[in-house]
Amino acid sequence: MLVDAYGLEVDAPGLPDCSDPGDPRSFQLSSDGTEVWYIDGRGERLVIQSLDDPAEVMELPVARPHGVRFDGEDTAVVFTDTGPLLITRRGGVLLAESIAAVEGVAGLLPYRGTIALTADARLGTGLAEYPCTTRLPPLPEQDLPPAVAATRLSIYEAIEDCDWVTLRELATAEGGIHYEVAYEPGLPVPYWIGLMRSGNDILGDIATVLTLPGIEVTYGDGTVRWVWPAVAGKEESARTDADWQALLPLYTQEQIDAIRYGPEGYAGGFELIISLDGTWVGAFIFSV
Known part of the structure; x- marks a missing residue:
């Protein structure tokens, strides 16, 4: 499953099949909606994959990874069995360094801006296509704080x-x-x-x-x-x-x-x- 920064599922044709519950991959969409960052737990690697061209990838070997927190731009923290790694993309190269703790590291809050997903071939879905309900009885007034x-x-x-x-x-x-x-x-x-x-x-x-x-x-x-x-x-x-x-x-x-x-x-x-x-x-x- 691929999710955007709000935790909403999107469908990106050409990306790996992550339906296996034993495969600890966590997709995170970039702030501009052009790529995803994810951990391939089986291959022990961080992967950055383009949504315009799924064949366009960057990879960084990471020993025993089990999660990633991405800022939506060029920085992420990858959590491993031996401690967190700060990952930075500079000039098309991924650099990794050990950090003592995630707290206090600048710029690593998950992206919280508005991503306007539109229905297009790249994502195969749009925000308006998420499931809705027609079961909406009128909301009565109630005496509430x-x-x-x-x-x-x-x-x-x-x-x-x-x-x-x-x-x-x-x-x-x-x-x-x-x-x-x-x-x-x-x-x-x-x-x-x-x-x-x-x-x-x-x-x-x-x-x-x-x-x-x-x-x-x-x-x-x-x-x-x-x-x-x-x-x-x-x-x-x-x-x-x-x-x-x-x-x-x-x-x-x-x-x-x-x-x-x-x-x-x-x-x-x-x-x-x-x-x-x-x-x-x-x-x-x-x-x-």
Whole structure:
């Protein structure tokens, strides 16, 4: 899989097949969209490959590499079993030097500018061609704290506009939301794109859950967050028939009954969480 600086997947004909999960290659697109930098873990090398001409490559042998951080221009850090290497391209030559730590090295933040991917033969895809949803029930007004309301609206509008870049920025604020089954923080956008392309309308789920009643929840550590749907934030004994029936825009009656009476309770459903400061901190996808 080839991803741009926002973690969005692009398809570049002629580039190596990276579908093997045992092949630790991490593609990173340059800021001008003309080339990719990646680690070939099997060949133990850093590769720079042109998108205009995939046969045009630069290579640098690297012993036991397992990751790369690229600035989008001419500098990268390659992580190896023996420590990080600073890689610099000068005059068509790749130079490598050991560095003690990544922190403090200038110019090595991943590229964060806007890459306007257009549909062309070079990439075979464009931003507008990323999967979108048509499942967009109207977003009702809710009595929410201002920061929570603003983030809720921003998430919904990003989905409405099929704006994966904004969605990614919202989902990775403060280190990344928690997602999927493993309760692990990270970058969910490539995962969501995969779900959409496999027929699982996760964008529709996110947009729809934000239209359902939410609830303010105080956690054991004193943290206060807003949770959608409200039934997900209530103790089991406090859940009413109305709470469960409010899920009908998101699930069928059969699915609601399976969640309600199943062994997991609402842990079998989907929920979205926003903190009081407006940070999107959770989008849990469980068994249903």
